[in-house]
Amino acid sequence: MQRLGKKVKRGATVLGIGAVLTTALIGCGTSPSNNVSGGSNSVPSTGGAKPVTVRYSEVIRSIFYAPQYVAMAEGFFKQQGIKVDMVTSEGSNKGAAALLSGSADIALVGPETSVYIYNQHGGKTLKVFYQLTNTDGSFIMSHKKINNFKWSDLQGKSVISWRPGSAPQMVLAHDLKAKGVKANVITNIAPQAMVGAFESKKADFIQVYEPVASQLEQSGKAYYDTSVGQAIGNYPETAFEATSSYVKAHPKVIQEWTDAVYKATQWINSHSATQVAQAIKPYFTGTPVNLIAKSVDRYQKLNTWKTPVLSKAELTTLQNVLIASGTEKPNQRVKYSDVVDPSFAQKALNGK
Known part of the structure; x- marks a missing residue:
């Protein structure tokens, strides 16, 4: 199982379907290594520069986040000079806490966490820089x-x-x-x-x-x-985020991360669900490839990975849902620029 701050154990034994289901649900698929920059045979590493280690926290382990696993497995992070040190937080609240405490550099969380934290008026805020999923995946x-x-x-x-x-x-x-x-x-x-x-x-x-x-x-x-x-329909369910101070101090790392995930998304769009499943299966030990492929196909049909830019309209939808649920008051609506920096995703889209 992957937990925040703990190494991933290899060779997990699957003890029946109940264990397999519980493992997948709480984000405990086994990865090839805790350091998972990727080892693709098709994407060369750039130059001889020492890779930058990014401490990364994913919210749960799910095929819903296939582009990030493809970026690791097919070497897109490696191509960008990034070594990913990945842990699984088992919740957006925990992933956000890791960012605020400084134990993670980048986290995959629900964008609502940025709104919550901004409205706390504390010393740190979080910025969405890449929208990974464009709808709910449950x-x-x-x-x-x-x-x-x-x-x-x-x-x-x-x-x-x-x-x-x-x-x-x-x-x-x-x-x-x-x-x-x-x-x-x-x-x-x-x-x-x-x-x-x-x-x-x-x-x-x-x-x-x-x-x-x-x-x-x-x-x-x-x-x-x-x-x-x-x-x-369209809903900003999960996004890559970092503290505003980290984004400001490390724009090159943020752009490289963004480029790697966007290239992985393009790779998914040009390959079959079975090919995607073969690529990401090391991250879902115990799950048959045919089931991974079925999951990928289900998410592709939902147009899950449509655009990396979280739009103003989507932020409005998000805040409408927060207000309706009672987790945000109408007078607590945040401005787009308070919680989103779309410049990195826009550069990736434009090939710059």
């Missing part, structure tokens, strides 16, 4: 197969979701309200216990990411119902 699963699922099927039912104030929890709440559905959304179960609670029939439905959704399907313990992201 799915609703049920114990029994529901033909022609409708959101009204959740009326009066229980759903295991994520912690209050987290992106998936707030997006689900938004979708339910938009559909006029009242469900019992359970938000007090720790991520590592969610699958076990669902299998123990603690709820009728569960909200999970890939590859857990496909693993539950294959095990016969759950059935796919719907995409939470498809219901809300």
Whole structure:
């Protein structure tokens, strides 16, 4: 398992489907190494300069974040002269805390964390510099197969979701309200216990990411119902962030990181889901390649990795959801420039 500040253990043994699902859910896929700049056969390293080590915290381990694993596996970070020292925080709140404490340089978190921290008016703020995912990546699963699922099927039912104030929890709440559905959304179960609670029939439905959704399907313990992201449409679910002071002090590193991930996204767009699965499988030990490919295909169909620029309109959507959920007050809306610096992603898009 990867946890903040801990090394990744090699060769994790998979003890049944329950262990596999729990491992994937809480972000514990095994990577080739804690230092994962990548060793591609197709992308050469640039020059002979010593690589810059970036201490990186990912929010959870999920195929939803495939571009970053491709950037590692196919050597795009290495090409940019970056050595990635990766850990898994198991939550945007923990990833943001790592940035603020100085134990991480860059983190993949929900952009709402930048809003929360800015509104605390503390000594540090966080800046989004690359939007990795353009919609929510979770799915609703049920114990029994529901033909022609409708959101009204959740009326009066229980759903295991994520912690209050987290992106998936707030997006689900938004979708339910938009559909006029009242469900019992359970938000007090720790991520590592969610699958076990669902299998123990603690709820009728569960909200999970890939590859857990496909693993539950294959095990016969759950059935796919719907995409939470498809219901809300464009939504800035996760982004690469750093403290404003780090961005200012290390613009070259930020640009190199941005370029590496953007090139990885382009690589994904020009390769099949199976080829992507083969590339990232070292980060999902215990998950069959066919299930990884199914997960990638599911996210590609959602147009998950559409653009690296978090737009003003998307920030407005985000803050509308925060206000509706009660985690931000209407008078706490932040300005775009307070929490987003789009210049690095724009340069990547323009090939500069």
